[in-house]
Amino acid sequence: MSCSLTSAGVDYGQRRSLLHVPDFLEKRLHAFDEAVKFSRTGKPVVVGNKPGQGSIILQSNDYLNVSMHPDISLAQIARLQNTEKELVMSAVFLHEGSDKELFENSMADFTGFESSILCQSGWSANIGLMQAIADQNTPVYIDFFTHMSLWEGIKSSGAPFYSFMHNDVEHLERLVKQHGKGIILVDSLYSTTGDFAPLVDIIDIATRYDCVSVVDESHSLGTHGDHGSGLVASLGLTGRVHFITASLAKAFAGRAGIIFCSKRFSQYFPFIAYPAIFSSTLLPHEIAGLAATLKVIIDGDERRKQLHAHAEYLREGLRGLGYSIASESQIIGLEPGEESNMEILRDALEDRNVYGSVFCAPATPKNRSLMRFSLHSSLEKDDLERVLAVCESIRDDVGMWNWKSTRRKKG
Template identity: 40%
Template sequence: MENLTGRVDTYFRTRTRGQKGIIRDLIMTEDAHHDITLCDNDYLNLVHHPHILAAQIEDLKSSAGRGAVYSPLFLSRETMNPHTQLEDDLGAWYGKDCYLAQSGYAANVGLMHALCLPGTNVYADMFVHMSFYDGLAARKVRLHRCQLNDAADMEDKIRQHGPGLILVESLYSVSGDFAPLVDMVRLRNEYGCLLVVDESHSLGVYGAKGLVHLHGLQDEVDYVTASLAKAFSTRAGVVFGRHGLFVKEHSFPNIFSSALLRNDIVRIRAAWEVICDADDRRARLLDVSRRLRSELGEVSRLASVSGTLPSPIVSLCADDEEQMARLHRHLSKKGILGAPFFPPATSPKHPVLRLTVHANIRQEDVRRIVEGVASFYAITARLV
């Protein structure tokens, strides 16, 4: 207990001096009007899409009920309720069994519960989402963390320790970097591993089905997970895999949490319908992502990314939390709202301000963002 008290005291003394919490003390901006919002993950700008809202409103007006407020484990396929019907429809569309979870976090934790036993070898890219690590900790696996996008490092570890589970994100949420999926498939096939790809930030963005399908690797990736709080602009998670029933019946979040509410199911289906017909939005998103990254690269310190595809995640590097907070406040005063990332979302030495592009960013918005960032780095250079 004394150690816990010391940790709490140190936290308030060093990281949140006003004792209002790190968000309020470190990064909250003064009241300002932000007309360029780059802090969420609504890549296709669907949160207020009229088709999606109309579907939800119509459902609320109906007498169909609220849905199942108990564990989805008890939902029967024989009755074809909205939850299991949507799972079946999404699975047929994607080409794998589908399991809907309460969130992307719950999807990843639950999948680790299902696939891993104590002593299982797990080869995880060091920047995979914290939800995977939570699930792995509960299973007491043999965890081997690998360097970002370093297939050679991962291969060395697999040779040393033997087959196991490979974990990567197709598009990394902090850096905007792409995983070498072809290399991961080769390691999976050559060494008899299972491959799990988190497509939270790419599902619906690079084609409706994401990067695994875009590269034609869907038959060689065992499980794909995603948070639907990104391009699908809703709250839920999804797992696509070979044995959906096995995953559902071994996932603690699925067993011990309530099913998604009916209105959430309605929203997911409506968003899915829009995403399947959103090639124009995807084209605009990737075009503005390419232009913004190119122009910012001339005036700022960008996190580098690999690959030839444009990334809608543009991260500005800072020397420490204070500099990142100053950049955040500087842009906020100019009407531009980004998303500060710092421990535990990043390492202590590499905080970033993440700018997440969406399909409705205009050319004049790109100009304002670049000018705002350039002015901050110019001021910082003069102060050094």
């Protein structure tokens, strides 16, 4: 017997299509149509073809290729098998000695901080942090390319903000002199361009003008520094930075975020930050997986060595082909600029079984879209050579010589 999803004789699909949409929502939907660029397939430009067998996929943030590591899977399975019931609740109700607290202590030791706070995501970490430390009387200084979650955190806090030109420490200092001490927000490694922040100079300014410093290490924690402890630690800045935040959905290949901070702040945050109060905390088997991942990360020096070697080889190869590359890391961006140019580039790469990630507005400034290649440690030399061969063969087809980024490089 077949079952039809109907009510009062009206098919649900039909009923939804007949539902009236008020004009204010219709305006929002129309704005979406205008804002999101659609390709010839009718899909958003960021959604290309599905990779097939033998494709080179440079889209994942799993930089050290640990997501399917057996130690991590076994740790999660063991925790599930040995837990009678997982309590689903806010972290404010957890007692001392919880799995969460033990993992937070391990992560703090890993980076050299007094404490850390495990969050549901990098997004909730940054939103919650800004809500907790800023208000309408606190000026916030933010690099133009810093993660969107920190921009949204500023909105949540109601703080006045002043953006400074990317990695321009002189512009930052002028703004701080003009508007007074406040909070400085930067990424250590920028997720679009793949370049590093001049952290030493930025932290010098923060110290000189009595500002709070926040460094998002989402794309450098696990991949850079001693045993993957991050760029702040590698530069000897740990004792001078107030907060580090990170998504653990990058090198840690999990689904969580973290804030590194003082012990005093870690006791304050869970009871003031809305994402901590009003969302359920991670479950014990998820934390067990992250704890196992930390061990894999610490022991992953060979993975990091391979990752950095791959990145240097591909960066220099692309520069040799005439591409304008700002990257200093495992994140490598090609910048065709206009969305129409991006679609041509995406299709040319995918037709040759090379898949990167499309970034366009609002992830990048309008008309500065880019194709991001995210490298991982398990790529083979043949894979990299194939990517370079493809990028060489398509230069004329995609109009690379006429891209604004190419002309800037020549200039």
